[in-house]
Amino acid sequence: MKPPAKRRVSALVALLVGAVLATSGCNADSATSSGSGDPPDGVLTGPGVTDTTITVGALTDLTGVYATLGKSLTQAQQLYFDEVNASGGICGRDVRVLVRDHGYDVAKGVAAYDEISPQIVGIPQLLGSSVVTAVLPSLERDALLAIPAAWPSTMLKERYVQIVGATYDIEMINGVGYLLRERRVAAGDKIGHVYFEGEYGENALAGAKFAAREAGLTLMEHRIKPTDSNMAAQVAALKSQGVKAVLMSAGPQQSASLAGTAAAAGLNVPIVSSNPGFAPQLLTTPAKAALERNFYLMNSVQTPSSQVAGIQSLVQAYEGKFPGSAVDNGVAFGYVTARVFGEAMRKACEAKDLTRQGIVAALHGINAFDSDGVMAPLDFSRIGDANTRESYVQVPNAQAKGGLASVDGPAPAEAALRYQIAP
Template identity: 25%
Template sequence: MRISSARKFTPLAVGVAALALILTACSGGGTGGDGDGEVGVTDDTIRLAASQTLSGPGAASCAPSTDAAKLYFDKVNAEGGIDGRMIDFEVIDDAYDPQRALANVRGFIDSKFAMVGACGSATAAAVYKTLSSAGMPFLFPTNGVAEVVKPAAPGVFQILPLYEDQTAALVHYAFEEFGAGSIFVVVNPLGEYESAIERAREAAEKGGGEFAGSAVAQLGTTDYTPIALQIKEAAPDFVVISTGGSDSAKFVNALVDQNALPAKGVLGTSAAVAGSFLNSYNVAAAEHLYLGSATQLPAAPDNECIELLSEGDFANDPIAHIGCASAMGIVQAMRQTSPLTREGLMKTIESWSGEDVSPGVFAPVSFSAEDHIGLATLYIVQPKGSEFNIIAQCPYSEEDSAAGGCTAAG
């Protein structure tokens, strides 16, 4: 009779093998290294990942954030890493496709310690539940969808204010500074863009102004002339925009070309505050622009990130500043967490109150178990040549901005 070469296990052998597996798991196996068997952490490596918009119409605005984050992680590695562990950072393109982003996340959720960033509200909304339910930290995405962080989802932390809160804060600032008036809102479908329109309308009407209308343009729209002509006919006092960097430049240029700039100003969310805007906007519109920024601009020259980026293509790109400053915050959180576990990292970030994660770029950030949005300050900036300059700062929360409280810079 032919005997199979497959190994036969006796009951004793099975028991020994099972015990060996249990002991291996308890010792940390191949994924741990700090005694806790944590996913993506070994004795010498911390594995991070990002699903990012590296191609398609949003790439020019989004890619600099993870490029800058990688530069900072490389700097940390060159200086010895985090307690001797090197940061391995993998960035995977999702082309701003929610289903592709979800596939990316499912591909690395069991091998990476945390997901870093994500430039895009639609992709953040597509992945946050999967990440949160798996206990994988989702750190500091650029996101405009309220449900991702309101109420606070376990493990999901965002530094930047939501677009809907920004539009309300911008209207309050403008009415406080220039008097009430009519507004027209233009958005790309970024996150819950309907909420951004509605919050702007509510803020205008509560402030004694009027809502003159709105328009939605797909991200990557090449010709904004029809919307500019629509605004010229409506003749609002203010135009409020929540559009990507290059789209914002194309829209502003169309307003200039059609002699359709509003009487009092163009108010834009932080989505417009990007190098892709500075590279192509018509400077004739500069004094009409009042844009919300999550970062101090120009940033402090002695900030680690600003020093790191000063010699490259990202020196004046606020999106790159955000990516690098967010990476600084992530490194700070990991250094404060011992042993380094996913759960421990979440508790560390929730304990932050007025934490300076990147002084001179971000205002101090605060989180709690109930609040996973870190910033409470929105800077009002204007473009000047190839950089932005702060002219005021405002609270962005619904309660604080409704009560006023904006202060002039300097």
């Protein structure tokens, strides 16, 4: 049975009006993003930004192998954005953090990115080199700025990925420089390098090779898988090779095994690690004594035990907001990276362009970022180069907050200043 003519006409009119409104809405969004519209406050916006909120994302690990780090990073970033909101927000808007846990699983990381990317303006935390690599084409397609909790120099050339701190290769060069300054090694010596297969370990190895050539050292390479937890075979080989020091680019579990096994085998040499190779929880294991005696961590952030004012105020605020949570290096790094992203958004607001592209452009206009001493000054203006070539040298200390104490830095080795990062 056909509806009455009058009802059919009314339905047609309603359909046409809805279509016009929908089209107008799409055009308004496009105009605001492209700059041809007239936003209420004169600021261009796009996905992730409304008149009242700015939404950023965090793709992190809260249940996998780096869950402790992911928790510290996420809470520290939430602390920063809560402080921002309490002081009026950015560009008159509150900042909202959309957190997704990928459990250090690449497939879950990609799925989480696909879910939240339409809702956010950028990603101040993207944990894991493998996840970053997997979503990189999508970051470029979507013009989304991401700050990884990973430091491979191979990503420095990417416009939409901003590493914060010294890269893995530079860390190893600075580590060898420290050993030379302290006369723990000298030209003609052999040094070992135990490293993960994949981007993290291979990038660290590139720095170790350069530093060894520059110093006249012989580098003995030992490649391992992330699933290799017992370093007995590597220690036996290193001892037979007569190494005077060991470089380590792996995880905390491997660091503890190497240090403890080396001590038991009488291989009493310094072990210099990339920054992901330590967690304060190691100081509750049987490897504690060996780590405190021979382990050195290369890092871009001050230790929580530092007396630097910026660290002290951060630790106080963090413990006040998250009582009972461990205060480790992830807290300092998470807070600084949130500040970096926040500063880029502030500068984008000043330029009246809070679009994704506007935030990227604003970040690359920052050439002297000051973190109140939590990190060395950072220069984000040179795409393709590290924003710092300085590292802290830190040692495990069960009595220190965060389980670490600084013994040197931040400073670059002379070789690090000469090092040419591969394009």
